[in-house]
Amino acid sequence: HRLTIGLTGGIGSGKSAVAALLAALGAGVLDADAIAHELTAPGGAAIAAIQQAFGAEMITPAGALDRDRMRAAVFADPAKRCALESILHPRIGQAMRERAARTAGPYLVLVIPLLVENLPRWRSAVDRIAVVDCPESQQIARVMRRSGLDAAQVRAIMATQATREARRRAADDLIDNSADLAALQKRTRDLHAGYLRMAG
Numbered sequence: 503h504r505l506t507i508g509l510t511g512g513i514g515s516g517k518s519a520v521a522a523l524l525a526a527l528g529a530g531v532l533d534a535d536a537i538a539h540e541l542t543a544p545g546g547a548a549i550a551a552i553q554q555a556f557g558a559e560m561i562t563p564a565g566a567l568d569r570d571r572m573r574a575a576v577f578a579d580p581a582k583r584c585a586l587e588s589i590l591h592p593r594i595g596q597a598m599r600e601r602a603a604r605t606a607g608p609y610l611v612l613v614i615p616l617l618v619e620n621l622p623r624w625r626s627a628v629d630r631i632a633v634v635d636c637p638e639s640q641q642i643a644r645v646m647r648r649s650g651l652d653a654a655q656v657r658a659i660m661a662t663q664a665t666r667e668a669r670r671r672a673a674d675d676l677i678d679n680s681a682d683l684a685a686l687q688k689r690t691r692d693l694h695a696g697y698l699r700m701a702g
């Protein structure tokens with residue numbers, strides 16, 4: 503691909519919505535979260551390393567990562583979060599490199615939720631950084647509506663992520679998602695047109 507976009511944004515900002523719109527317009531899209539799920543499904547390529555680092559109690563009888571247990575463990579302990587990320591991120595990066603070659607499209611979009619948090623790791627993998635942005639109050643409302651978490655729980659997750667300001671500073675392309683989905687669709691169409699031009 504002549505052009506690779508790193509698409510990111512805070513929880514509930516609208517990354518998946520933008521990725522789906524770009525995919526529908528023909529862009530090649532690879533999603534770090536989807537790859538992380540595959541890596542930690544039964545037989546997944548990260549299971550052995552997770553078991554070694556965290557113990558067999560983190561693996562379900564079916565052989566998958568016990569997501570609830572891991573979420574609780576890393577939430578309470580930054581060192582554990584770091585250990586998990588050091589297992590997952592290199593493998594996600596490798597899978598993305600392998601799949602990029604097999605992904606059709608005039609340009610490639612890598613959806614990376616924690617791109618700004620891990621900028622040194624991802625900087626060289628992408629040509630541009632696109633950030634989906636909306637006020638934090640909207641992130642909270644959207645996540646609450648989707649998940650059943652309460653506002654304090656969403657805020658606690660947001661506190662583990664980069665600040666809105668840090669993401670905005672890292673952005674080459676800022677995608678405002680503070681209005682309705684029709685407005686997001688229009689912005690995404692314009693962005694796609696620009697990426698097609700850049701990809702030549």
Ligand code: ATP
Nearest residue numbers: 512513514515516517518519644648681682683686
């Ligand atoms: P996460 O980081 O949690 O995966 P995300 O950044 O991928 O979230 P989405 O899943 O795209 O965000 O959006 C979060 C929720 O908000 C979804 O239910 C989505 O349908 C809704 N949503 C996104 N954008 C808008 C909008 N402009 N207006 C109303 N609802 C929206």
